[in-house]
Amino acid sequence: LTSTGNFADVNGPYSPIDTKNAILIGTIRMGFGHCRMAMAIASAARHKGLTPYWLDMMSFPDNAASKTIRQIENWYNLGSRLSQNSQWFNRVFWERITSDAGLRLSGALRDKTISQIYAPLFVNVPKGMPFVSTHPWVGHGSVAAGVEGVVTIIPDNYPLAFHLVEGSVHAVQSPSAYMGYRAFISMGEDNNLEHCLPKEEIREVGHYIDHEIVSNIEYDCSLRLARLKKGCSRRFLLTMGGAGAQVQKFADIVGASKDAIKNEKATFFINMGDHKGRWEALEAEFKKAGISYTLHDTWKESRSFIDEHREKPVFGVHVFLHENFYAAVYATNLLMRISDVMITKPSELSFYPVPKLFIQRVGRHEAWGAIRGSEIGDGTIETGSVTSMHRTLKLLIEDTDLIELYCDHIVKNYKQGIYNGAYNTVDLALELQGR
Template identity: 45%
Template structure:
């Protein structure tokens, strides 16, 4: 995985045309004019406690060192705090470092990062959190935050303006990002993040959960980079040549290997051997290790006549508020009869919850807020595993780690996760898939429907509400999904995060690949 001076000119031997390359150069130059040039700046990092997930997942946060002291990641692994032993602990890991490079773009990439950190911790490594968007004065961070703001704005507009969604947003997210030419500008812009890697030992295992941190690490000369691709729809946006690419599904493996549809004008050379692996779904150790117990609890609850518990996780952009309001309104009569329980996690967007209170008649009198931080959420979720719960419960916190990880905690004590087909498509919990936000998400729902741990994607509100009524009447539907989750777990389909860490550490896959599901 050698570093290259200019990866914008070609992708796996497929040359970019000169006009595409010049546009990429101009993109980088525009950002330099807008945000400044810090390429000569020496950035020193230090390891600091990470809010919320630091204690739970053993994560250390990489931040700018105020005194300019170079980073001292545990070069001698014997000096690292020894993680607790689990059934996934790797012999000889003894706290050795693994860096998880990420950005906040919605909640999805943070959630995947947490899965990687959780797996690394369970395997005996010390995960370090490197959020490339978090460095206030760094040029690369400014570029990432600017692009994230544009994406969030587009996502919100797409939910309000049907014509924009149909003519701009869906085509951009399915076909625009798919084009090989799209990769060139990203490669150039990723060069702006290189100063942040000054202190990092080039041989430390590194997992990028968004392509920009992966590309940046390769440009910085990191030698053990894994680019964990989130989407089930092949897009050139996610290519970071010089890294090992991983995907969560067989269809994504074949599509990415062939660079399917990334340039309709020519037959592209495929990705070379060893550059891409099918790992299975990226899921946290805490969820994977508890699949049998959690599925058993779900069966006992729903088949025993207890209320069906619904977890509604509203994305960071606050999209689809009208649909979520309709779902909550539809569920309230079930809640009042003791036939359903509703958990609503609005993340760090309190205004989304305020909007629900205004739009759903009677919700305010039924809802109990849990806005006091992760400890309150953890206590509630733990008690709910085997205890009784009733009513509507709202969860919100301005801390991004609490906002994201609360859904992870609540998943274990929930019976149905109501979600768009994003990163949640791959999680081991029964899922009701509502309409996507962006065309690339469609294939996440297809994967869940084929595995059988989720529904197909539902395009309109009436269809979603009808599915809820079916769950309420026919409890065996949720038992069916739990059976499929257990089948998939036995086949290793949810073990992807462990395999990604294995690839980052060893440069090849030593853990068994996912098997076909038992029938």
Template identity: 45%
Template sequence: MVANSVDRAKVIFGNEIDTADYEKACKGKEKYARRFGDDSNTVYHLRAEEAPVIGKHLGVRWLRPAEPGSDEVFDMAADAAAAPVVSTTPKTISEVQGKPLVVGNIRMGFGHYRISMAIASAAHALGFVPYWFDLCGFPESTCSKLIEHQNNLYSMGSRVSQKVGAFNALYWEPLNSEGFRKLTYNSGDQKNAELMVPIFRDLPKDVPYVGTHAWPAQAAVHAGMTHVVNAIPDNWPMALHLAEGSRHAVQTPSAYQGYKMLRGMDKKRQLKPMPEGSLFYTGHYIDHELVSNIEADCAARRARLHGGCPIRYLVCVGGAGAQQDLIRGIIEHAVPLAERGEATLLVNVGDHIDVWDALAKSVPALSRAKTHFDDFTELENLVSEPGAPKLDGIHAFGYTDIFAAVYSTNLLMRHTDVLVTKPSELAFYPVPKLMIHRVGGHEAWGAIRAAEIGDGTYELQKLDEITAMMDAFQQDRSLVSMMCDRIEEANAHGVYNGAYRAVLLAAGLWPGE
């Protein structure tokens, strides 16, 4: 069911899709409808409650399926007016104080949740009441079943790509860098998005809405929503991320150029560019509490680095379970440094505590680590003191709750010196970064962006490269403090203000409106 007469799978920004490819997209939608059902005539109502963890920190309301049998249409304006939040930060804008803003997202790894938290944080700082709308949160719907199926396929591919070199080189890398890049891929997604419309029925059509993946943005447009921003995550232009009918936000100038020209999205022809008013360069999507504390956090890092304190390494293990062998090697190298008091090792396994069990079994020294599992209050207390002095030695963090699992990295980032991460969404964060091997070709350009700004290393693809860089950090701490300098320079130019701008773009308040 499409909310208007425009067939967004047939013509994309004035570029007509070949008949055979269009028919393939239509057949793909029909296949999913047969497999997961077509609930176009089903009525889904919503309710809202305080979100775990980020409800307290960011004032986030969580949109959930209404109780079975409920026929009450959700009144978002009334719920927002009654919400116990209004931001008191310096960025608050009086005309939006207490008004709702919806963050549309999906649970696919941690990346899209993390970007959603940045958008919600910025919205809260600006005075909005942020609503968390996870398209995977409606288990009876065709929408959630379809996304879960595709997420499972992607997670499986990520894991296999890190274990089978031939699969990675011949299939996974090309799919992630070129397959998802094709305009015809967007055609298929636009057809699938037509199956996602029913769960949007209770949302006001004119509420500001920021989608942190193309599917929530596409579905919102198909549902007739009028103030949709599509916050594109990747620095490598791919048609996968297009949601015509929305305003597209990108994090970097190079992404702006590539998306504007639909670069390489059809190898057989020069495509018409995206029209004026459909694409905006906003900057990196970063949480307000991180952006507003950049100077203080960089000063604390310099004090530790030049004061002879252990260098703090935060290692984030992906939810898909990819890269475990590489992570194990990094940890094995860091453990002796931590035991000698030369480094602090912080390992966050997110909501996969079983990953920690496997690591601890393969690296016996981890049995002596201080574990912090499923106690978010303990983490809050651990980082509440200036400089977080109790973060020494080896620590492990993990949480069953997905909100705690993702947001825990936000708390730890402010108190770490080096974030060890693949060049995905974390590549854009204002913390010194050691970039390890990507999972999927599209991530490569995240590391390129960080290396060019200077707030992170170039992509280190092999274990010996990574450990050599860690040794260099240990011997010459100016390598890390230099990244702090570059972070402050970038911040002075508004590089990390993308989340604020995406929110204001959805509300019609940026740019120049």
């Protein structure tokens, strides 16, 4: 992915790796969040004049690492979808699995041991090359392979020992996450821990946000406020997560806004990612409800639409679907800039500088993302019930005060450096290599 949002030619000429003016970003194409963080780091690195190299553990399809991860992802996706269709399953099983299962340090030790099978993927990492890991399995594998100066960037805002990688320096996005990991909060088997994470092994860096988003925060917020003043159709962005778990939720949101869409009071951008099957399910719901839409399924068409409507009025429901995984993820980055409100579960998108309506989480570990967003003033409280979500959605369509409030705080947060996590992570990786 280039800094302009286009995609590199994989069949193009090979260039030798530049180890002196580059950074290596290790990630997993498992869900969207870990790759989203990697894209942010790559964007910041390129802005700083570095060449970002991307190492995806899933790019080696026939080895033990990819096979293991793929099986785990299949089960995780199934659980995520079941949690959205069954309140009983969500309450009794999924909330616990997504929090307690990764909470204890004993589990992190188990993951460290299992991750020995990932080490062969990292044995040829050039010595002295800055290395950033966006997933603990990447971190464990690289450390086991002898890579030095690894930066482990931790997602979410809920301290889980699962994300700790012994032998690396950890980056977190908030003060509460810093304290939670530093003190190993609730990470002992019987809360009987006597030691803490050394302060040299953790750094609060801020939110991991792409340079092209951070550098345009004031401009994008000014366009949102101008649209509010003109009474333009309110632009909402719905983003399907990597597990594809929220088809019914999306259908309900758009269905509840049907009159507002018809009266040109609300416009919806829906990024379905690369979930063709989930789009077919949502399309069936739209047809039953009599909701018309426009489908954008080529990267060129999507880029053209976004550029055209940055300031030009837009109406209706627009669906984005891309076969290319990176286009599927990155489309959200482009769409959020032309949106007034992003409607999202409190995932890694919780940390992005766009007004947000937080809908029901998919796993307890996401709860603190909404808390973070609502407390720094760039998003709502999590609207866990259908009635509270509908009420808040109606408020955002009909009134302007919440969006004005969020834009004001986003600009204040920007000036305080809250969204500088990607830049600071790159600086940390360089620092650990003595640069």
